[in-house]
Amino acid sequence: MGDHDIYQREGTEQLLKVETIYVHDAYSRSVDRVGDIGLIKLRQPARDTKWVQPACLLTNDEERFQPGHVCATTGWGRTNPDVDDIEDVLRQAEVPVLDHNMCQNNYWPMYNVFDSMVCAGGMGSNSCKGDSGGPLVCRKNNRYYLVGITSWGDTRCKPNIPGVYTRLQSYITWMANIMNQDQCND
Template sequence: MAFLWVVACLALASAVSVLSFWVTLVPCASPAGCGVPAISPSVAYSERIVNGQNAVPGSWPWQVSLQTTTGSHFCGGSLINQYWVVTAAHCNFNPRAHVVVLGEYSLASNAEAVQVKTVSRAITNPGWNPNTMDNDITLLRLSTPAQLGARVSTICLAPANLVLPSNAWAVTTGWGRTNPNSQALAAVLQQVTVPLISQSQCMQYWGSRITSAMICAGGAGATSCQGDSGGPLVYQTGNGWTLIGIVSWGTSNCNINTPAMYTRVSQFRNWIDAVVAQG
């Protein structure tokens, strides 16, 4: 999926207003535990990724769609336990006007057994800075628990002390724009494999705006785009997956050769645990 955002702020609201795209592992209630999909994804790692591909239906069961109450997708998110979803702060989730949809694959289909959940609280990290896009993370508390199963399950959270290996690859997913020249969202869930980029390399593209709360990934022929914001960047360990990043920001034209930015989940692990513990 040639998807991404901009250095301003780009969640795709129903009318595409602002441009900005854009958890130690918590035990989960699903039989296999967090980060282990019942339906295996098909991921190809190669030295050069050319855009993205359709995901295997149900293979990223923690992926959620944030939608208006009229059904318009505007951001992604990740289910971290039966009651909590993590997304990007810049998605500006409003519990009175928005819902969380679980188990979605095709945005165009009305035949899928999705779960539509209202949200009782949206808690944004107190360090969130919309001017710099730093600390771009919000937690959403579902009004009723998610029903876990083959197509809806949780993702493991990166531990607070996580050190990612250099030259590692990760996967990001979402329904964001697949063509920078069109506002149309992807019809079905897309996935793309991206290389993780060091902070020093990233600064060659973005300068001092890069902080320790951000992970840089991509620039190898594929990227995230508007509508992908808030969605997951996951890293495979053994037979499971860990959420290491949240789609945050990037170039306004979804440039596939420029790395994009993801909120570094490990840096917020203690905050996440504290908020979730309060119930």
């Protein structure tokens, strides 16, 4: 955690050991990507620093960020769709949340965009191959909310096609059950 340049030690990194990984039961590598979420239990907690900070979760569907709200996605994914290499330095893209139907229209009939997904981007910047698993974070009232996890999108990484993210709100109960179950086992 806290890494910026994957090939340089900057002193901001926290190397933490993983105790357990929980993968959602519905997950498969199929095209629909339903259940594209996992939780990682660390052996020790991360330290809050300038480079590593927690984000809030939205707990109910009524709190969704509306289309047009500008959020941020980060990752080391490709910036050039014709090159397979990932980036050395963490990149951030500002991406607007999109209307669900508008997003579905970009991918139909090849792919389905389910309600358990949120779309963002398609307006000049986007997530790309190699960014999967990274955050979609939105700011509201001086707080950052982890809204999505980079899941999939157009394989050519075109900036005018939106990225599709796992909507965390759809998995709040699953996450709570895992955390409660795990606490009972400790």
